[in-house]
Amino acid sequence: MDDVAREAGVSRALVSLVMRDQPNVSEDRRARVRAAAERLGYRPNAMARSLASRRTKTVGVILDDLRNPFFAEIAGGVEGLASELGYQLLLGAGGRQARRERAALATLLEYRVDGVILVSPRMRARDLAAAAAEVPVVMVGRHVRGVDADFVLIDETHGTELVLEHLVALGHEAIAHVDGGKGAGGPQRRGAYLRGMRARRLAARAQVISGDFTEEAGADAARRLLGEPQLPTAIFAANDLVAAGLLGGLDRAGVQVPAELSIVGYDNISIAHLAHVSLTTVDQPRTEMGRLALELLLDRIDNRRPSVVRMLEPTLVVRSTTAVPRADGALTLPAA
Amino acid sequence: MDDVAREAGVSRALVSLVMRDQPNVSEDRRARVRAAAERLGYRPNAMARSLASRRTKTVGVILDDLRNPFFAEIAGGVEGLASELGYQLLLGAGGRQARRERAALATLLEYRVDGVILVSPRMRARDLAAAAAEVPVVMVGRHVRGVDADFVLIDETHGTELVLEHLVALGHEAIAHVDGGKGAGGPQRRGAYLRGMRARRLAARAQVISGDFTEEAGADAARRLLGEPQLPTAIFAANDLVAAGLLGGLDRAGVQVPAELSIVGYDNISIAHLAHVSLTTVDQPRTEMGRLALELLLDRIDNRRPSVVRMLEPTLVVRSTTAVPRADGALTLPAA
DNA sequence: CGCGCGCGTTGGAGCGCTCTAATGCAATTG
């Protein structure tokens, strides 16, 4: 920077002003400085800038795993807006473990990110509260009472209702649910499912199989269902990954979907629409969620304001894994 | 830091040593400093640290788009190893445009990342060379002669040969290829395909349909193929996304895969194995590629050594989208 | 004509750390 100043015949401070596109610099000098910088191949040092300005133009994102398309797509949304606005993304994965998440968060805070986006965090509420007290925080997909952060949420009850309505309208009554365990959204969807079944006087037919938002959990659930004397006529999976696992497991056992069994997923991740999957599912607008999260975060960074909760409405996408139940009722399996 | 030093009754320098887990500090003081830091909730400032030490413990990753599972999975591999080793990831997406890529790279360099991983970059060779001259660079999936960077490559010729061998062994001769355009790997796969067809005396049956590594390109190719008087008996798609697009397009037109037409993909992204897709494809070990890239990069960062090229061998995964061609030869479509 | 004002510019302090060289001190050695 000193070199540029010397080369342009101005002070270091002036170079700083030009590099930051600040007003109140004469066109003449602005051009001279730019030319000098160009000539010397000067590249401002963001570390020094951050240290002096106490602003990093950097946002931290913590998610479970990039290999899970749901998270990757949210990160994609955040990235898109961030690059438009000149923000940089510092990425950390928690691998669905609270401990690793905390470590990742601590590191981000050492880098003095201007804000943090936590996607479906697993951390305890108190850790989240502590983070939110230190830096602007936006949480996606999980709501925690009493934490001073912004929230981007999906109306899980509504999403679940859409699923049940759809299945019941088709004539299904024996509707099982493979749940997502304790991960964000899991308890909500399970709760909404149970309430919905009860409200429809189908509580007796309700069946929850515990899972955890992974394909393996779906395959596992398929195995368990096939081990029972009777299959339900429809399954509501906690998310598309679980649905994919179910689809695979049932397919291998020769169960026809949707002829013998209907399946509904949740998320509408990119694989869901593939012709050969063609999963009926609830769409969560991941990219939009990511963008909105960053938008709220940046707004929060420079305007101190009360925290907000943004609830997005999911929609049902009906594809080919759902159909009316078989006329002869639920499928009875021969004894294994 | 000053506060911690005062609280612990030692000098700032000693606090620095303790925070960095340096040797030659007495256990007694180490404990005192740690306690003081804990008590005051001291969090080291990574910016200041980087500025002073000229090391950021940060690595930049530039890829096309996180919403493309291939890239997300590579990023996932990088992230995994990075977090194990205490490195932070700064992420940028180029959206398949050289200009945006250059901008993202420039920003990363302002942040003084210790090194950069470029996944299938689209930039011109000279820009890549310039970057490699400034900072350690590892490129994944694209080789550029004369650039002083490390390379993690897949043997595209071998991968393509595996596909052709498989299809020819099944009895296919009319094998078309939907290519990936100019993106990394595209020209290589097309070239290997054409050479392979020639070597098998099938040059006359070769047919290249231009595409670009997206699902839309696959759907588009399906449309074009269906518009021709005669379909090939097998299609080798530039990647799984293209294959998925083809699958969708053909399915909608009522073409049975693999009964009437075989399809092979490339990458083996996570969707490929789903029961209802069950795509025969060439596996590229994405996570492994990501880890290896970071490994090479970090090694390069602290050991100045000549650059290396690591060639990984792909493998063929045979699933359900390939079968012997129909006995009555290639499918003839009724005139549209 | 002198004074205040605003614009463009500048010097210098300071952001929070690391790193080098120097220092103190106890143990080891000839």
Next chain:
DNA sequence: CAATTGCATTAGAGCGCTCCAACGCGCGCG
């Protein structure tokens, strides 16, 4: 017993920038 060695500790410079207060200067105004 003085000299040497090695370990633990520290002072202080400096990393590359931003930001604040101050400054010079031309201009309008009383």
